[in-house]
Amino acid sequence: MKTVENFLLARIAGQHIALHTTWVSEVLPAQPVTAVAGAAEGIAGIMVLRGRLLAAINLAYCFKDIETSVQSTSAVNKAMNVIVTHEGRLYSLQVDAVGTVCELPHDLRAPLPVTVSPQLQALVPVVCRLPAHTVMLLDIPKLLSGFGA
Secondary structure, eight states, X not given: OOOOOEEEEEEETXXXXXXXXXXXXXXXXXXXXXXXTTOOTTEEXXXXXXXXXXXXXXXXXXXXXXXXXXXXXXXXXOSXXXXXXXXXXXXXXXXXXXXXXXXXXXXXXXXXOTTSOHHHHHHOOEEEEOSSOEEEEEOHHHHHHTTTO
């Protein structure tokens, strides 16, 4: 019997990524983001969601070491916000596009190529090789711990 898990597919900086649905709360269209002076690199700013302040994380920053011919839009013009919950806090992950929720079988997974930067290897422990493209499985807790979560 195959073991599968559900993931939300998204695109950032021309790359296909998958976010485990355990962490995903909701998906929203682009929202206003207020820049915060002195914020860590990768933090686009803060946004308000139903009266709560959320850190808006520009995922393109995490993938900046990957060369791609597709340019990501600027942080303030991201097409979608994936709202994730970690340790009782909400965060907004800014992505270029969101796809569907799908199952990614374990037998299609492989380690990330060693040619990828160590920083990205820490955030993407494995890839899933699908017929149409390769999807990077993003480790949400590790990503957020890099931003002081």
